[in-house]
Amino acid sequence: MFYRYRHAAPSGPWPWMDFDEDLPVVSLPSQETANSDIRQWSRYPQNLFPNWTESQLKRCRMLTACPDSEACPIFKVDVFHNGDFGEADDEPATVFAGFEDEFWNVISVPRPENIRIRALLVDNMSKQVLQMLGTKYVVEPFFFSSSMNWIPSRYQEDVKPGEGDHITITLPFIRVMQNPRTRPPSPVSLPSSPFPPRAHPDSASSSSPEEEEQIIDTQSPLILRSANKMLLQDLLAIHMVRNTTSSTIISYHPNLRRTSAKRLHSLVQRTGQSVYWSKIFKSSGDPTFLYLCFLWYALYEWDEALEVLYSHINWLEHKVLDTNNVKETRELHILQAHLLYYQSLLLDFRKSVDFVGHTPNPAMDNPSVTEEDRCRSADLLKRETNNLLSEIGRLEALIILQSSRLRNLMDLAFASVNIADSSQMKELTRATVRDSAAMKQISYLTMIFLPANFIAAVFGMNVRELNGGKESIVHYVEATLTLTLFTAWLVVALQTESNFHPKESSFWRRAGWPMFYLREKLAGKKAVGKVKIV
Numbered sequence: 001m002f003y004r005y006r007h008a009a010p011s012g013p014w015p016w017m018d019f020d021e022d023l024p025v026v027s028l029p030s031q032e033t034a035n036s037d038i039r040q041w042s043r044y045p046q047n048l049f050p051n052w053t054e055s056q057l058k059r060c061r062m063l064t065a066c067p068d069s070e071a072c073p074i075f076k077v078d079v080f081h082n083g084d085f086g087e088a089d090d091e092p093a094t095v096f097a098g099f100e101d102e103f104w105n106v107i108s109v110p111r112p113e114n115i116r117i118r119a120l121l122v123d124n125m126s127k128q129v130l131q132m133l134g135t136k137y138v139v140e141p142f143f144f145s146s147s148m149n150w151i152p153s154r155y156q157e158d159v160k161p162g163e164g165d166h167i168t169i170t171l172p173f174i175r176v177m178q179n180p181r182t183r184p185p186s187p188v189s190l191p192s193s194p195f196p197p198r199a200h201p202d203s204a205s206s207s208s209p210e211e212e213e214q215i216i217d218t219q220s221p222l223i224l225r226s227a228n229k230m231l232l233q234d235l236l237a238i239h240m241v242r243n244t245t246s247s248t249i250i251s252y253h254p255n256l257r258r259t260s261a262k263r264l265h266s267l268v269q270r271t272g273q274s275v276y277w278s279k280i281f282k283s284s285g286d287p288t289f290l291y292l293c294f295l296w297y298a299l300y301e302w303d304e305a306l307e308v309l310y311s312h313i314n315w316l317e318h319k320v321l322d323t324n325n326v327k328e329t330r331e332l333h334i335l336q337a338h339l340l341y342y343q344s345l346l347l348d349f350r351k352s353v354d355f356v357g358h359t360p361n362p363a364m365d366n367p368s369v370t371e372e373d374r375c376r377s378a379d380l381l382k383r384e385t386n387n388l389l390s391e392i393g394r395l396e397a398l399i400i401l402q403s404s405r406l407r408n409l410m411d412l413a414f415a416s417v418n419i420a421d422s423s424q425m426k427e428l429t430r431a432t433v434r435d436s437a438a439m440k441q442i443s444y445l446t447m448i449f450l451p452a453n454f455i456a457a458v459f460g461m462n463v464r465e466l467n468g469g470k471e472s473i474v475h476y477v478e479a480t481l482t483l484t485l486f487t488a489w490l491v492v493a494l495q496t497e498s499n500f501h502p503k504e505s506s507f508w509r510r511a512g513w514p515m516f517y518l519r520e521k522l523a524g525k526k527a528v529g530k531v532k533i534v
Helices: 001-008 029-035 052-062 100-106 125-136 141-148 262-272 276-281 288-323 326-357 370-461 473-494 507-511 513-533
Strands: 072-082 092-095 113-123 153-160 164-178 222-223 229-242 248-253
Touching: 001 141, 052 153, 072 125, 072 262, 092 100, 100 125, 113 125, 113 262, 125 141, 141 153, 141 229, 141 248, 141 288, 153 326, 164 288, 164 326, 222 288, 222 326, 229 288, 248 262, 262 288, 276 288, 276 370, 288 326, 288 370, 326 370, 370 473, 473 507, 473 513, 507 513
Parallel strands: 113 248
Antiparallel strands: 072 092, 072 113, 153 164, 164 229, 222 229, 229 248
16 A cells, blocks of 8 residues: 555656656647537546546556446535535435436536535446546546545645635545454455555455464454454545535545445434534535534544454453463454554544645635635634544544553563463473482482492402402402492592582692591581580
């Protein structure tokens, strides 16, 4: 995903261009041809943006990723100049394949003059609907290419002082949903595709668990076993055309178990029932406030997702401390990696809200807007963006807190494992000491019996010089004791560390160890006797 950020805004002069393949020269279509074609929208975006060549469109998959023949439902929200919301339609306007011209005729009809802003929420956007909306409202192709490829973006373009502009926000966010018991994909098993990995977060994976453990994919759904739920990455893609007469919002919704246009349409429609927001819409004629409502939806989803994640961390913490299983730390690492990624998404969220707050509507500078209304709208916009930023700051603090808890839990898990290992090493050391003592006793016995065995072997030799005389048991005992004492003296004298002489003693000091040892013992007894007499 990160290598596509250069294609996020129209400020980049080479959209989706391969410098090694694309030619630098682009021919411009004649104005006569463009105007003479009845279905001029079918040539979008080249009819309005000729720098977008066929190779660039193919590379960004702006048109090829759209379904060509499926039904495309479009939900509508109207806000009148008096601040009231229009009645919600029972059924959306559905564009079927082969009947696209009917929708083109509908959007080509001038709107009623009492509509301040109209929001069009498009589900399962087809190629034809994309081209018609792009042509009708002169939408920069960057909005559709960023939306199709889930590239975070925010920009303002086509600014006309005193008349209006275009603003775009493409914002990935996190929401919670019930776990459908499908395995999240891993980049190891995904085929190469021009889409980023998160564009296919619900595709099935046939890889083995061993393959999935090769990488931690922060853009795939995060499974929460404690509540049988999952944290899923969703997309908020909204383009707004602001002007002095009737503004337009276009909302794109990917058809991948994400927020449907119907769901968001219902929530935005209910905004008109809020007393707080009704006062804002009646106090200000700036259509940007409806744009902020879409951003509030992302914040609600963020808040609910982090609430569920907090409960899951509590459950996992209790489990790790009870089981003391080091394998559980892998899940802790996965959570920590996702939290770091969530921090980057919240930073994009903050930047998007800052962008809206610092991008005033040029239409509010129109002479028809009084200075009082202009100042009141600016103050309201500043207040509401600050409210959103305050809530985002709370979410950022919550993520930092949960990340710190995970680090503490991982440290505690490893410390518990180290303590258990230390206990085992302690027992092993004790066993080794016992074995060493036994081996020392065996060595002492060997030192005692080995000289006797040697003398017995010598006396038993069939040699005249040895057995020609009169041997007796007394001679055997004398020779055995003499050799045993010599062996004991030699063993102690050759040891550099022993209880019979100080450490680092010279060889001559060690050679006379029996004399020095007896002298120390006698001196010690005399000292003890004097103490008793006193």
